[in-house]
Amino acid sequence: xxxxxxxxxxxxxxxxxxxxxxxxxxxxxxxxxxxxxxxxxxxxxxxxxxxxxxxxxxxxxxxxxxxxxxxxxxxxxxxxxxxxxxxxxxxxxxxxxxxxxxxxxxxxxxxx
Amino acid sequence: xxxxxxxxxxxxxxxxxxxxxxxxxxxxxxxxxxxxxxxxxxxxxxxxxxxxxxxxxxxxxxxxxxxxxxxxxxxxxxxxxxxxxxxxxxxxxxxxxxxxxxxxxxxxxxxxxxx
Numbered sequence: 261x262x263x264x265x266x267x268x269x270x271x272x273x274x275x276x277x278x279x280x281x282x283x284x285x286x287x288x289x290x291x292x293x294x295x296x297x298x299x300x301x302x303x304x305x306x307x308x309x310x311x312x313x314x315x316x317x318x319x320x321x322x323x324x325x326x327x328x329x330x331x332x333x334x335x336x337x338x339x340x341x342x343x344x345x346x347x348x349x350x351x352x353x354x355x356x357x358x359x360x361x362x363x364x365x366x367x368x369x370x371x372x
Numbered sequence: 373x374x375x376x377x378x379x380x381x382x383x384x385x386x387x388x389x390x391x392x393x394x395x396x397x398x399x400x401x402x403x404x405x406x407x408x409x410x411x412x413x414x415x416x417x418x419x420x421x422x423x424x425x426x427x428x429x430x431x432x433x434x435x436x437x438x439x440x441x442x443x444x445x446x447x448x449x450x451x452x453x454x455x456x457x458x459x460x461x462x463x464x465x466x467x468x469x470x471x472x473x474x475x476x477x478x479x480x481x482x483x484x485x486x487x
Contacts, residue, residue: 293475302464302478303415347414349476356403356422358468360476364414 262286264363266348271369272338280333280366282348290351290358294322294333297345297365306346307333335368343370374399374467378479385455385486392451393482395465400445405466405476406438415464421448455486 263285272278284292291310295303309315309324309331321334335342348363375398385391395404403422407415418438419427427440441449452459462483468476 300483302481305475305477308475349415358403359405359417359420360415362415 262352262361264348264350264361266346266363266366268364269367269369271371272335274338274340274370274372276338277334277336278338278368280335280346280348280368282331282333282363284329284331284348284350284361284363286350286352286361288352288354289326290354292322292324292331293349293351293360294320294331295347295349297347299344303347338370340370340372343368374401374477376465376467376477376479378465378482380482381480382483383485385484387456387486389455390451390453391455391484392449393463393465394449395447395479397446397467401467401469402445403467404442404448405468406440406448406450407464407466409462409464409481411461418450418463452484455484457486460484460486 266282293308294306296306297303306320307315307322309322314323319336324331345365345367347365349360352361377396379394405420406418408418409415417430418433419429421427421440421442423442423445437453439451462481464481465479466476468474
């Protein structure tokens with residue numbers, strides 16, 4: 261079956277670092293995505309990993325280990341505006357058979 | 373990148389009626405994806421719409437309840453038929469490119485409340 265697990269909720273302090281983990285078991289793998297979603301808004305793209313290792317983009321980094329079915333999103337220098345839901349998604353299939361499998365999301369609360 | 377205009381942004385509907393949601397993309401795309409996101413939940417794929425062919429529905433979703441049109445490469449509609457309060461949700465359309473390293477883009481979403 262298809263399964264993506266991530267923590268339901270996390271809390272962190274402004275200025276700190278937080279790591280949001282995601283484990284996946286999918287029938288296929290063509291990349292892993294992280295999205296940010298503020299309440300009442302559509303998801304916005306944060307990062308993409310298809311090869312093992314770390315991808316860094318400003319305050320956000322994402323890591324992938326395909327052998328372990330594991331990824332994490334690292335947020336540095338947290339700001340209040342980072343309070344949002346963070347969604348992990350795996351692309352399964354390719355061409356016209358591709359689709360994204362979504363985790364349930366991690367609700368991050370950044371406190372002053 | 374792709375910009376998607378989705379409307380309506382929200383609606384309140386009576387049970388038993390139908391609502392059609394429209395998505396217009398600023399570029400030609402082969403596939404469009406329709407999602408439902410219930411309160412506090414993640415995205416659930418309803419169906420994938422290819423131009424010129426019938427939509428492919430995910431388990432638990434049927435064409436009679438969620439008919440989809442895809443008349444050209446920039447436009448699609450999703451109809452929520454014979455609505456009940458359980459259909460209250462956010463509905464999102466999405467596109468991507470078939471290349472490996474391209475992300476999905478989303479419309480602004482339609483917040484539907486059925487009373």
